[in-house]
Amino acid sequence: MADQATKKMGDWGLGAGELERILSEAAKHKGESLWQDAWRRLKANRTAWCSLCFLALFTSVAFLAPLLPLPSPVSLDLQIEPQPPVAPWSQFGRGGFSPEYWELSGLDQAMVRGRVAIFDDWQTAAWLGTDAKGRDILSRIVWGSRTSMLVALAAALCSLAIGVTYGALAGYLGGAVDNLMMRIVDVLYSIPFIFVVIFLITIVNEYRTELEDHYGINREVIFYLVIGAIYWLTMARVVRGQVLSLRHAEFIDAARQLGASTARIVFVHLVPNVLSIVIVYLTLTIPAVMLFEAFLSFLGLGIEPPKVSWGLLAVDGSEMVNPVRIYWWLVVFPAAAMGATLLALNLVGDGLRDALDPKLRGQS
Amino acid sequence: MALLEVRNLSVRFDTHHGSLRAVDDVSFTLDEGETLGLVGESGSGKSVCNLALMGLVPRPPGVIESGEVWFEGRDLLQLPESELRALRGNSLAMIFQDPMTSLNPLLSVERQLSEVLEVHRGLSRRQARKQCAAALDDVGIPEPERRLDEFPHELSGGMRQRVMIAMALLCDPQILLADEPTTALDVTIQAQILELLSDLQERRGTAIVLVTHDLGVVAGMSDRVAVMYAGRLVESASTLDLFARPAHPYTQGLLASVPDLGGNREGDLFSIPGSPPDLVELPAGCAFAPRCGQVEEACRSGPPDSLDLNDTAAHGPRRVACPRAHAGFETGGLL
Amino acid sequence: MSESLLSVRELKKHFPTGRRSFLGRSHDVLRAVDGVSFDLERGQCLGLVGESGCGKTTVARTIMGLEKASGGSVTLDGHELTSLGRRGWLPYRTRVQMIFQDPYASLDPRQTVASILTEPLAIHGRGKPKQRKLRAMALLDVVGLNPRHINRYPHEFSGGQRQRIGIARALALEPEVLVCDEPVSALDVSIQAQIINLLVELKERFSLAYLFIAHDLAVVRHISDTVAVMYLGRVVEMAPCDTLFEAPQHPYTRALLSAVPLADPLAERQRRRILLEGDVPSPLHPPPGCAFQGRCPDRDAVPAGRCVSEAPLLLACGSSLVACHLDPSRE
């Protein structure tokens, strides 16, 4: 087969040697894809670009948290009341670090060992103050952001893997299949998930040991399952709508008449063409998921202590609000971290929409 | 007085490859009941010119560099968006070039058509539906009532194009910008549509800008013709003069490329050698110079001005942007 | 068994229409194509013209298997195609390819020219990636584009250049039959001439057979060997190109030819068109008898009511096939 292809090529005017030469020249004539074009437009958008850099920094700090010379987020230092922030220029660091954590994953443990090797027991001072149990707020914010990131990642993966595939298939296959698939989505939509969560978590609390020992099901698993179940639904709808309008495009017919399989049409032609909408939509979903996590944790249904999450930080903060003394750093810093992240995500989303689809600019 | 007067219109696009002037210093007038044919190569700025008149140039990347468009004592380019919107679809209508992408694939034909009526005329849904059906009937679509409930992909290419036409004619516009309205139609329906446009013209005194690649349509419909090349108007003349004595070398090439129904079938069709210029890197002189068979040294120095042509046999004023053509007509020898 | 390369027999395509309810199906059918037959020989070009909405695109799409035929057969070299599923079709895809009308919509905007042109080869498992790419460059050269531009994207080309890319994609599998649905109607005259010249050259070089759908009759005349005229889902006249243009037999063909605008204002203004009166019939409720009956200028010349009562068959008349009661020389 392969031979045949080259042989025929000879008949078509250009020799194989000639073609090889041109191929190496062709590298210089790289075209600019719509993605590169969008990327350039995004970079030109100062606000969106700054937000994106902020998010990148934030994500890497969250990921590298065990390696940073932060105090442990859980080591207690029983004091009478929370310590106010210490400005870094008055006290930068101190000794006395103890590697106390909850059960960490292998990678995290390795990072902690690395941290000890590099910094020994040196740790930053309480720049953002401590809470009532003497735990360092900065460290808790950073460690808490890992939870938020993880939740965001889970939701994003579900949206992408399930939502996009499901929506694209429904839209492309159309007819009765589409009808059935979208009714399933409607049914899932109509389930009041907050009650389901409360219900499930109550069950888990009730039969805690059995479930954990026999099936490995704990609150966190339930938590991620629920997020997985919810957050692909809207994505499926969005993608299906887009695909419906692309389905009759001539380039899809062109692929069909070449004999392309359904999988090829969906993943090679349809999905890349709706991806811009998908990405924009993702940047808008992620803040919603982070809030959902915080909300559930706040209600005591999400992440459990000793682990930290932004929702739990908010609980701690609010418990300490009283008319006698305001421990403002317990509330302000976690809120600021969360607010900044959500704002940055939204700004990036806006910028991406403008960059990916310039025609949409100025519309809602 | 002219119904519409366009003066020195220039539209620039700032793309990442560089800026290009899609419409460059274009001026023309349009009288009531008149049809101006606008012809020219793909990418010569015909559509952008029309979009600019409608205030629909995408901005960015588009920038209206200069120009005035006078209509009913107002400069359309200075009007606020809200007033423009009131004009659009009402006294100013456009038939968009690409029916495949200009129709929303998710809306039924009725929804797309009735929007104009509901917005501009404040008709009820029932009344609007009736009018829409009548409009589809006018453009020769059988069983219009039924077609109203269909979606664009269920229509043939020509029907989609006729839906676009019906949409533009719904409000009896005073000025109709028709951007290649009949490319997807067979000749009998095309004749019917052109008839419909002439009717409208007589009834309402509508002025039409007719953009088309079909020189036969131009010959039959338009009173005057303007030829665009690389964003500039290179020639304008009354239809009779232009076809009888094309002055600009590009116009001559264009006329020669038309396949002839009765002509011989042997050999290749004539086509203008070379390819359309890259608007980002236009040659210093006349944009047509690299492809022109009559090129001179002077052509490469600066872009030629558009001047009145001294054509004694002309039926109306003629302008051409080619010094060679002027010289040819001066000496009386036709090129 | 017929000798021809592609043979279409009594092809039918009916679309269910009307408002579809949640589960129920409507029983109205739209007869987009209603019994079309023709043969296409190797190296020949069959021009297909007709009124807008008469079913030309549907014929093309049904031949390509993009729509499932409601009846009739399409055979390629004696192999029946209409009953095949996607997998069964696969080996024939390499032999029949299609060029689309809209050069802007028929190329995937997210793919480079290289992946557009190698996709057919990849689907059919031809060659290794490197060879496919070389092949794609050879194709660009064949259609008159610079092979160095292989890594560009469609939006970086003009309409005429994109149409060439579409042609190159159709040529990638070295088909024997090319189905062209209005390949030049979106292009301006000069570029149109280039594309037509290219198609003629390719036809001779690779002895391709074309099914060429177009509205521009001058173009059809230039490129075709045989021309078929469709009206409301049926072929009403089929004849060798010159015969059809010089001696049209069917009243619709005559009306069609008389409506061609001429690029000469004086002649154009004096030209006498045969004006068609009456309403354009709908494929949902075709009139009884001859579909053209309501608009036919020669209706009165036929003995009482035959046009209304009896659908004319496509019968030989000299070198043409004509479906009309009018013609005196036939029986």
Ligand SMILES: Nc1ncnc2c1ncn2[C@@H]1O[C@H](COP(=O)(O)OP(=O)(O)OP(=O)(O)O)[C@@H](O)[C@H]1O
């Ligand atoms: N949104 C845009 N961004 C950048 N460039 C544009 C845009 N729209 C048009 N152009 C450029 O402006 C020039 C004129 O385009 P225009 O659509 O007016 O051509 P046209 O004469 O209508 O061609 P055709 O006959 O193919 O319709 C082209 O070179 C095109 O690339």
Ligand SMILES: Nc1ncnc2c1ncn2[C@@H]1O[C@H](COP(=O)(O)OP(=O)(O)OP(=O)(O)O)[C@@H](O)[C@H]1O
């Ligand atoms: N997917 C579909 N669903 C329902 N009806 C359809 C569909 N596709 C085409 N039709 C109908 O079939 C008929 C023939 O359409 P087709 O597109 O084949 O016409 P055509 O001859 O190509 O016309 P044109 O010259 O305008 O492109 C039309 O009445 C059209 O409405």
Ligand SMILES: [Mg+2]
């Ligand atoms: Mg245009």
Ligand SMILES: [Mg+2]
């Ligand atoms: Mg068609």
